[in-house]
Every structure is written in structure tokens, then in C-alpha cells.
Amino acid sequence: MPYSIETTALTKVYHKKAVVDRLDLRVESGSFYGFLGPNGAGKSTTIKMLTGLIAPDGGEARLLGLRLDRKPLDIKRRIGVVPEDLCLFENLTAMEYLVFVARMYRMPRNTAYRRAEELLDWLGLDENPKALTLEFSHGMKKKLSLAAAVIHDPELIFLDEPFEGIDAIAARTIRTALARMVQRGATIFLTSHILEIVEKLCTHVGIIHQGRLVTQGTLAEVSGGAGLEEVFVSAVGRTEDTAAGLSWLGGAGA
Numbered sequence: 001m002p003y004s005i006e007t008t009a010l011t012k013v014y015h016k017k018a019v020v021d022r023l024d025l026r027v028e029s030g031s032f033y034g035f036l037g038p039n040g041a042g043k044s045t046t047i048k049m050l051t052g053l054i055a056p057d058g059g060e061a062r063l064l065g066l067r068l069d070r071k072p073l074d075i076k077r078r079i080g081v082v083p084e085d086l087c088l089f090e091n092l093t094a095m096e097y098l099v100f101v102a103r104m105y106r107m108p109r110n111t112a113y114r115r116a117e118e119l120l121d122w123l124g125l126d127e128n129p130k131a132l133t134l135e136f137s138h139g140m141k142k143k144l145s146l147a148a149a150v151i152h153d154p155e156l157i158f159l160d161e162p163f164e165g166i167d168a169i170a171a172r173t174i175r176t177a178l179a180r181m182v183q184r185g186a187t188i189f190l191t192s193h194i195l196e197i198v199e200k201l202c203t204h205v206g207i208i209h210q211g212r213l214v215t216q217g218t219l220a221e222v223s224g225g226a227g228l229e230e231v232f233v234s235a236v237g238r239t240e241d242t243a244a245g246l247s248w249l250g251g252a253g254a
């Protein structure tokens with residue numbers, strides 16, 4: 001199967017405006033796809049549609065070869081997601097939460113505990129086993145959310161800004177783990193504003209702007225000789241020095 005994600009004219013409308021506008025994504029199986037775009041471009045809305053959190057208003061999507069509208073449960077069993085708005089059950093410990101998630105995927109109890117233990121150790125979340133997740137810092141919640149997204153060894157993983165609020169050491173651990181997951185054959189679809197990370201990790205890149213896909217392809221194809229930042233800035237059309245408009249900073253309008 002060549003594509004893990006294939007969308008045709010996928011569309012979401014809010015207040016009569018297409019915030020995701022006839023999107024044709026092609027994410028090759030086994031690729032590490034970086035989905036880039038400025039704030040409000042439609043990245044999270046796309047992920048929410050693809051993971052079944054919200055319904056599209058138009059178009060079609062196939063994940064792992066299955067139609068999203070026809071086989072949502074079969075798809076959900078085989079994917080993992082770190083959503084933009086983390087939704088953890090706050091009155092559980094990290095271990096309880098992970099085992100709960102694993103059991104939802106019908107994992108045997110022993111395997112669930114073993115994997116949860118390994119994940120908590122790997123992410124350094126095992127220091128205070130009695131802490132409830134409501135006591136966790138933002139970065140700790142993000143790491144726990146990542147652990148929950150991969151505990152059932154999914155074939156396709158959606159990560160909506162997994163590095164946001166994560167310290168440098170943890171970011172490195174996560175980068176290594178994600179690269180290993182791809183090496184084992186998983187496909188990763190990630191959004192991030194940190195272009196250096198995308199350049200380091202991703203094999204493929206797509207840029208979305210105002211709901212429309214501006215470009216997609218291999219990292220080399222998209223970034224060309226220019227580098228990703230140059231391509232990104234010119235794709236989203238904000239090349240001017242915007243600070244020049246701030247009169248109180250002594251810009252051009254002062």
C-alpha cells in the first residue's frame with residue numbers, strides 16, 4: 001500500500017469559511033511527514049478530521065487503505081494521536097492512565113503493565129508514581145500523552161506539536177524514539193513550528209496556508225537548495241519585516 005494517508009478535497013467549514021480547503025494529502029507509508037503552516041492555517045483541524053474527532057464537511061480520506069467514513073473503528077485501532085488539546089483523565093496516576101488506555105485497545109493486562117512501565121521509565125515519568133496527572137507540569141502531560149499514543153504500537157501516529165513545551169533533553173529522547181518508530185515501519189504525521197526539528201527528522205513535508213496545501217513532497221523537493229525556513233516564509237507570503245509597522249519600536253512608521 002503506497003499511502004498511509006490519502007485525502008481528496010478534504011474540507012472543513014467554520015462560519016461559512018473553509019478553514020481546510022479541498023486538501024489533497026499524500027502521505028507515503030513509512031514516511032515521516034512534517035505538516036507545516038502558520039498559526040490558524042488548518043493543521044490541527046486536519047488532524048482532528050483524520051483522527052475522527054470532528055467530521056469533515058466535504059471530501060474523502062483513506063487511512064491505511066481504509067475509508068475514514070466507512071471503517072472508523074478499524075482505523076482507530078491502528079493509529080495513535082497526541083492531540084493539540086491534551087485530554088488526560090486527571091484523577092489517575094500516569095501508570096493507571098496508560099494501563100487504562102492499553103486495556104481499551106484490548107491489550108492483555110500483563111503486557112499493558114510492562115509496556116506502561118517501560119514507557120514511564122523511558123520518558124522519566126516514574127519518579128513520583130503516586131502523583132495524579134492533574135499535578136503534572138505541561139511538559140510532563142505532553143510526554144504522558146505521547147506514551148499513551150504509542151502504547152499499542154500503532155502503524156500511523158499523529159503528533160500535533162509534540163515538542164511544544166518540552167525540555168531539550170526530553171525532546172532528544174522523543175526525537176530518537178520517533179526516528180526508531182519510523183525505522184520499524186510506522187508512519188508519522190507531525191505538526192511543528194520548529195523547522196530545525198522538521199529538517200532533522202522528516203522525510204516528507206507539506207505546507208498549508210489558509211486551509212490550502214501550498215506544496216508537498218520529499219524534504220529535498222520542498223526545501224530545494226533554499227532551506228526550509230526560506231521556503232516556508234515565501235510560501236506563506238510574509239516576507240516583509242513586520243516589526244517595521246510597529247511605530248513604538250522605532251520602525252518605519254515612527
Ligand SMILES: Nc1ncnc2c1ncn2[C@@H]1O[C@H](COP(=O)(O)OP(=O)(O)OP(=O)(O)O)[C@@H](O)[C@H]1O
Nearest residue numbers: 014015019037038039040041042043044045046084
Ligand atoms: N471549533 C472551531 N470553531 C470555529 N473556528 C475554528 C474552530 N477550530 C478552528 N477554527 C478556525 O479554523 C482555523 C484553523 O485552525 P487550526 O486550529 O486548524 O489551525 P492550526 O494550523 O492548527 O494553528 P496553530 O499553529 O495555531 O495551532 C482558524 O482560523 C481557527 O480560528
Ligand SMILES: [Mg+2]
Nearest residue numbers: 043044045084
Ligand atoms: Mg494547531
